[in-house]
Amino acid sequence: MKVLRHIGYGDIATALRLDDEPEPIPGPGEVVIRMEVAPLQKSEILNLADPQRIPPDKLPRICGSEGVGCVVAKAADVTSFALGDRVFAPKYAGLLREFMPAQAESCFPAPRDCAAEKLCIVSTMGLTSWLLLQDYVQLPAGSWIIQDAANSSIGRVIIGMARARGLRTVNVVRRTGLDHDLKFLGGDVVVVDPGDPEALAAMVTKATDNAEIKVGLDMIGGDLAGRIARCLAPGGTLVLYGGSGPDAARIDFMDLHRRDLRVTGMGMSRSFNKRSPAEKTEVYHTIGRMAAEGVIKTNIAAAYRLEDYRAAFAHVSRPDSHRDGKVIFRFDN
């Protein structure tokens, strides 16, 4: 079977190696997954360039942080899955390989009644969005929330999920022309960020007919986080969920102090790991259904075979390649 390994630093040709090796045999408690699809994340590209992200002593490592496949072999002691079941493979486990051995308890059941690529968004964007809305937006149906980066892949997933939960969304974007798109996904209001907190708040007030907005979701940080904070009602919460850069969120004292705002960060692993195994399975089931039924979706920019990994990595390296959607590997063609 083919396995894609990250073996060094530098360009795609030298940092990666496609190996051929025997198919794995399941150990105790394990299943073997025949991978169907796995998205290629931008982070994989960054990993090739930066020894700070993945130190040399962690190399070689198998690439790939999420994916979906079918159980083709299992240990005798595994009862939670049957041969042929489709599963979400364990995250960050090194999934760019044709066959993946994994502990059955680290896999989650996936829907069978849809194309596998529809499920590419479940274990990262889907999970983040779902946990954000479950753990940080405890509001009754009909309530408003506001988010920035609304036209990002995850922003779009949040729109769909929020709509499914009966929440109304104010979607802040950077450019005009997205109104139709985001409303089609289920967004209620689309506002182009004017770059000024007062101006944004005034636009939001007008567009929502002075609605009380108790929760803001911010993926960007910096001054934009402060602008989103300005739009929140007294006692509101700003949840940062995407920030990974060196930047900070900058929030106006007046907003914090006079309106009792609260600023908090959401970490997906932590929110997920505090759940019981049954709850985790239920979370995957719910998000899997949403993806299968098209409540949440993402564009597939291109699908590559594992042999064509250089073209796939080159595609993801292109500036703003994420704009067209996800680059994925498809193993079964």
Added chain:
Amino acid sequence: MKAIQQNAYGPPSEVVTIVELPEPEPKPGEIVVELEAAAMHLADLKFINGDPGFRTFTFPRICGHEGLGHVIKLGAGVTEYKVGDRVFLPIGVGTFRQRIAALAADCPPAPAGDAQQLALTLINGMTAVILVDDYAGHVKPGEWILQNGANSSCGRYIIKLAHDKGVKTCNIVRRESLIKELKALDADQVIVETGNVDQTAELVKTVTAGAPISVGFDCVASTGTETIGRCLARDGTIVNYGYMTGKNCEVAFQDLFRKHVKLVGMSMQSPRTKEQRKAVYAKLSAMIAGGDLKAKIAATYTLDQIQEALAHQARTGDDRQGKIIILPNG
């Protein structure tokens, strides 16, 4: 009688004047109070300048947010007080004036003692109580809290109030010269801001021997907020209650995401009832009158000297050296 009137937003020398007003007469339920001392706060200057967030007035208005004095006249039906009693005025009534009429029921009683010190009870004192008792209410004796701007009158109150509960304070200041002063007030540790978030955090870690700190108070904003966040333990809370730098509060991703630090604004909308607030004022003012809580007074000014007073308020640090107190009747 004289009063300090603001006619518009702008530079104090242009918009603040001393005016002659008619003597107040008490309506039923009211008392007339002759002011002894009124505190000046940084916010008074911001309200005069009309800084963002401080443009909430219609004009003309009388300046001054808090103060105390003694009762000189009683309106019909007043039973709470008699002539000569000392009272605090309600917050925000315009205390830079010689005399004022106010509802007796809204005026908390004030003890005998240094009027200049007592003039800080309702705002700085109450802020310190809310921070220590509410936001750090979970902190047990022997555990640490952290604050910046520790030399402010509120910061000094916090040191003492925490110490009385057995809670240790780690205090961040900007000047070396303050270390001795604050330690004399029972501050457990005092460190000087290094100008670098990680270095300051390292100092805090050293002087607190790496003890987990669950809550920190920030009145500096900008990277001051970030520094507090960097020092806190997992799930810690930064409580912001001021912005001496005039900048926005910054909280770094690494603290938000890896440590799950939260940032909240301190709310003056305290959950206390009016009666509970009065009880807090009584306790606070007794501590201030007894000298247990002591603010640093930089200077006192009369109403005629209002421009000098405002110019002094506009200075910071070594150039101000504490609170400005207005003595409306000299």
